Amino acid sequence: MNAMPPIPIARPWMGEAEAEAARRVLASGWTTQGPEVAAFEEEFAAFTGAPYACAVSSCTAALHLALLGVGVRAGDEVVTVSHSFIATANAIRYCGATPVFVDIDPATCNIDASLVEAAIGRKTRAILAVHQLGLPCDLAALSAIAARHALPLVEDAACAAGSEIEWRGSWQRIGRPHGVVACFSFHPRKLLSTGDGGMLTTADGGLDRQFRRLRQHGMSASDLARHRSTTVLVESYTALGFNYRLTDIQAAIGREQLKRLPEAVARRRALARTYAALLAEVPGLVLPDEPPGTKSNFQSYRVRLPEGCGQRAVMQRMLDAGVSTKTGVMCAHREPVYAGERWACAPDRNACGCGAGGCRRLARSEAAQDGCLLLPLFHEMTEDDQQRVTDALRAACALEAAPA
Numbered sequence: 001m002n003a004m005p006p007i008p009i010a011r012p013w014m015g016e017a018e019a020e021a022a023r024r025v026l027a028s029g030w031t032t033q034g035p036e037v038a039a040f041e042e043e044f045a046a047f048t049g050a051p052y053a054c055a056v057s058s059c060t061a062a063l064h065l066a067l068l069g070v071g072v073r074a075g076d077e078v079v080t081v082s083h084s085f086i087a088t089a090n091a092i093r094y095c096g097a098t099p100v101f102v103d104i105d106p107a108t109c110n111i112d113a114s115l116v117e118a119a120i121g122r123k124t125r126a127i128l129a130v131h132q133l134g135l136p137c138d139l140a141a142l143s144a145i146a147a148r149h150a151l152p153l154v155e156d157a158a159c160a161a162g163s164e165i166e167w168r169g170s171w172q173r174i175g176r177p178h179g180v181v182a183c184f185s186f187h188p189r190k191l192l193s194t195g196d197g198g199m200l201t202t203a204d205g206g207l208d209r210q211f212r213r214l215r216q217h218g219m220s221a222s223d224l225a226r227h228r229s230t231t232v233l234v235e236s237y238t239a240l241g242f243n244y245r246l247t248d249i250q251a252a253i254g255r256e257q258l259k260r261l262p263e264a265v266a267r268r269r270a271l272a273r274t275y276a277a278l279l280a281e282v283p284g285l286v287l288p289d290e291p292p293g294t295k296s297n298f299q300s301y302r303v304r305l306p307e308g309c310g311q312r313a314v315m316q317r318m319l320d321a322g323v324s325t326k327t328g329v330m331c332a333h334r335e336p337v338y339a340g341e342r343w344a345c346a347p348d349r350n351a352c353g354c355g356a357g358g359c360r361r362l363a364r365s366e367a368a369q370d371g372c373l374l375l376p377l378f379h380e381m382t383e384d385d386q387q388r389v390t391d392a393l394r395a396a397c398a399l400e401a402a403p404a
């Protein structure tokens, strides 16, 4: 038995300011999609440099609205990765469309842009690119491909609040956006959390208006507009919408979290540097890499285990030492809900007959899921915590790599 307190994989960084913000909203009498949401949107737009930001209930909701917004409909295809949280692929299926999965670049675990062009076919309606674990994907290459094929590029930036890329000579935050729309998550494992929540950023005012209508049942006028109107304003329902509202309680918390975000990102980067120094000598362990022109927010710290080290065995040894870990990012195509005909792998659209995993074309995605490990990473981690994590990992790798 380990006498030390267990080290969790993540822990939100919240305090009295967030509690006070929530209290303020409860006392105000306006608890959903009101003035706090409007203020949060304005502040998030200013943070990312986006002309428009629209708050919703989750990143999944944001992805759904983004794909509908760029015109994805039943029978279409969307090129994306399987190696992502399942919400990425699910959002495509919500539109009645089919995800066409391409493999990842093993160095970054982001979409391999060199495979995208071959995945584009007659039915392709959009490219959905993920900034996995906060590391920006190759937006320059992807936006060039999208432009060549007149396709919209949607960014799944669920994990990437505060991440940066070098874009035409200057550093910019993810979400400006660099595609047509970027979608963020405020789930507790993200650097900015509202409990649950999401945001769409875009430079297209028409799309922003559409997102606002669809997030609230397709209603023609927002509650805020009706509240502020000095003449009677009766709404109509102009499209089949959803209830994807963010509450004012969440938005007020989000505004406080946004103030903390630059410090949160700086802290994650410092923790990542410490991990890199502590793990530099572990034989065969591959540490995360930031390609030139990208700065991750280190939403997670992922390592690739040495060849021959069993992932589950290492995780168990670390858990026995009081350290929580997670496997590499999942692959949607390996899940039962994706068994059958609901996805395709590029470029031959399932020609390898790999419905139930073991996909030759997504071999690097599967290897990353099976061979990587996410280590604990959170704002209030101490030097001792990081030492314990790295000691446990080093010991587990040594034991698992040793010949039986």
Ligand SMILES: Cc1ncc(COP(=O)(O)O)c(C=O)c1O
Residues within 6 Å of the ligand: 058, 059, 060, 061, 084, 085, 087, 088, 130, 132, 156, 158, 159, 184, 185, 186, 187, 197, 198
């Ligand atoms: C890449 C990616 N996309 C989408 C989502 C879904 O976000 P949410 O839980 O806010 O719906 C997540 C959540 O972790 C994610 O990591």
